[in-house]
Amino acid sequence: MTATTRDQFLSAAEHLFAEKGFYGASIATIARELGLTKQALLHHFGNKEKLYGEVLRAISERLATSIDTIRTRVSSPAEQLEEMVLAQYRGQIAEQDSARLIMRELLDNEQRADQAGNWYLKDYLEELVSMAQAVQSSGPRSRAQSLALIYQLLGAAHYFAVSQPTLGNIFGRAELANTRACFEGELRRLVRAALQ
Amino acid sequence: MTATTRDQFLSAAEHLFAEKGFYGASIATIARELGLTKQALLHHFGNKEKLYGEVLRAISERLATSIDTIRTRVSSPAEQLEEMVLAQYRGQIAEQDSARLIMRELLDNEQRADQAGNWYLKDYLEELVSMAQAVQSSGPRSRAQSLALIYQLLGAAHYFAVSQPTLGNIFGRAELANTRACFEGELRRLVRAALQ
DNA sequence: TTGACAACTTACCAGTCGGTAAGTAGATTG
DNA sequence: CAATCTACTTACCGACTGGTAAGTTGTCAA
Numbered sequence: 506m507t508a509t510t511r512d513q514f515l516s517a518a519e520h521l522f523a524e525k526g527f528y529g530a531s532i533a534t535i536a537r538e539l540g541l542t543k544q545a546l547l548h549h550f551g552n553k554e555k556l557y558g559e560v561l562r563a564i565s566e567r568l569a570t571s572i573d574t575i576r577t578r579v580s581s582p583a584e585q586l587e588e589m590v591l592a593q594y595r596g597q598i599a600e601q602d603s604a605r606l607i608m609r610e611l612l613d614n615e616q617r618a619d620q621a622g623n624w625y626l627k628d629y630l631e632e633l634v635s636m637a638q639a640v641q642s643s644g645p646r647s648r649a650q651s652l653a654l655i656y657q658l659l660g661a662a663h664y665f666a667v668s669q670p671t672l673g674n675i676f677g678r679a680e681l682a683n684t685r686a687c688f689e690g691e692l693r694r695l696v697r698a699a700l701q
Numbered sequence: 702m703t704a705t706t707r708d709q710f711l712s713a714a715e716h717l718f719a720e721k722g723f724y725g726a727s728i729a730t731i732a733r734e735l736g737l738t739k740q741a742l743l744h745h746f747g748n749k750e751k752l753y754g755e756v757l758r759a760i761s762e763r764l765a766t767s768i769d770t771i772r773t774r775v776s777s778p779a780e781q782l783e784e785m786v787l788a789q790y791r792g793q794i795a796e797q798d799s800a801r802l803i804m805r806e807l808l809d810n811e812q813r814a815d816q817a818g819n820w821y822l823k824d825y826l827e828e829l830v831s832m833a834q835a836v837q838s839s840g841p842r843s844r845a846q847s848l849a850l851i852y853q854l855l856g857a858a859h860y861f862a863v864s865q866p867t868l869g870n871i872f873g874r875a876e877l878a879n880t881r882a883c884f885e886g887e888l889r890r891l892v893r894a895a896l897q
Numbered sequence: 898t899t900g901a902c903a904a905c906t907t908a909c910c911a912g913t914c915g916g917t918a919a920g921t922a923g924a925t926t927g
Numbered sequence: 928c929a930a931t932c933t934a935c936t937t938a939c940c941g942a943c944t945g946g947t948a949a950g951t952t953g954t955c956a957a
Contacts, residue, residue: 510904525812529724531944543945545905553945605808612801615866616721627871649879652872653861653887656880660860661853668852670811675823676848683845684852691849698894706934727914739915741935749915 511549513539519560523602526609527557564603565625571596582639587696590658594692597666604666642701658696707745709735715756719798722805723753760799761821767792778835783892786854790888793862800862838897854892
């Protein structure tokens, strides 16, 4: 099954939006990546905003399915939360384009009218918050405390994933590889420590 | 002491670069913020890249002085690290423009030739890593482990600071205020749990 | 065979981008 | 008084932006 032109556009757009952001990536550049003109792209997506929206939607769908997988596979709330954070981390290291794009969206979405991407994020966070509240180790947590907690854990993972190129520049590839090798273990430690 | 035109340009640029990113913010828009033309801006800074570089430098200087303050005020390594992470968090909540700009730089700096901002970040991280290694609670930590650990803590703080507008959109101002009210306490808990 | 449709292309548009050139007004200095 | 410097301005420039209009080409159905 060969990818359709449309899908090729989506993946090229994801890559370029992740690298340069919405303003920095031009539709002509995206189209040139496939050896086509920007008018071919406009033919498929109407305009730049719609293309961007579809890229975001595709990412959020992938995220949603990965959540479902974990929820059905693991039962205990504490384990679910731990697996969720770690799956999030692994996914973001594996697909750095989408990790960067989500981070950009976090920074930008106040500006553009977009905000479509907010809703999937809301559902996702809401879900994690209720998971965190289901974990009752040292007394009950308030909703706000739970949100703060899971946001810290997500932040720890996402921030590192997104910083890979910069960290590579600063410390060199070898040392970054070392750090990445023990990051997952340290993250697991952090999640467990936080839940106690 | 009234601010010079140059300083006004720097602060307007910081704000707009933080909001829209390097590509999204035009020098004409920045200048218009002071009621001047873009050529006035170019007169002071030469070109857009240099302006951006100076904004970054100003931020990194503020960061450096805040580090020095803490290092002289607190002595024990564990407390230093804890205070450092919390000061970082408070600073980023108070000055959200610079927090967002740093996050953007983390995403962008591979693209632009810039990388001047990398070095201050390197020194900063290096410092925190040696602090983390000085804390010997549960056996010695490797350099990579220490870097992973402090990056997680910084990430937890920075990610939340940068997400304020988005979280406001998603959950509303009131609930965000609740979450922010307990975030610092939870962050302190996380730092201590991580150091044990 | 014809007609419709999808998937493109070339040609073009107004607007904006960062940047250069050539000034002008005002203060400072010899 | 004249020269110089700083802090700006208006007038441009070529390159690029997202987007429209009007084809062209190939496929598939009636």
